[in-house]
Amino acid sequence: MEPVDIVLTKETFEVLASGTRLTILKNLHERRMTITELADGLGLAKSTVHHHLQRLADAGLVAADDDGRAWVYYALTPEGRALLQPHGSARIRIILTAGLASLAGGVVAVAAFLTAPIREVPVPPIAGGGGLPVPEGAPTELLAAGIALAVIGVILIAYACARRRGASPRTRGSRDLYR
Secondary structure: OOOOOOOOOHHHHHHHOOHHHHHHHHHHHHOOEOHHHHHHHHOOOHHHHHHHHHHHHHOOOEEEEOOOOOOOEEEEOHHHHHHHOOOHHHHHHHHHHHHHHHHHHHHHHHHHHHHOOOEEEEOOOOOOOOOOEEEEOOOHHHHHHHHHHHHHHHHHHHHHHHHHHHOOOOOHHHOOOOO
C-alpha cells in the first residue's frame, strides 16, 4: 500500500477534537465494525455513533462498506489509516533530525570549552603566605555535556540510518509512529 499524505484543515481538526470520534478511529484501526459493534463498545446510542461516523466520513477518514449483505461495515479510508499510522519515513526523519541537532550541540559545546579564554586568578592567601595564580577556564561540565551530546547524536544518526536501510520499500510506509 502506497503511503498517503493527509492534509489537515480547520474542519479536520474540528472533527478530531472529539474524544469519541478519536476512539471510533482507534477501534476501526483494529478492524472494520458495524454501528452496533461500535455503539456497544462505546456505551452510546446507535444514533449518536451514526452522527460521529457521518462527521468522520465527511472528513474523508471513514467510509461505509456495504458489501451487499444485511450489515453495513465502517472502515478507515487510506487517509484515516495514515492519520493513525504515519509514514515510517517520518519517524526516521524525526530521529535523524534529533541526532543531527544533538551532534551539532555537542560540537558547539566542545568548541566553546576548547576556545574559552584562560584567566589567571590568584588563590586567596593562606594564613602566613601568599597565593599562586591558578588558571581559570571554561567549566569542565561544558566539556562533559558536549561529549555526551555528541555521543547521543552519533547514536541517533546511526540508528536512523540502520532503520532506513533495514526497511524494505514495501514496509517503509507502514511503520507505526506511536509504538
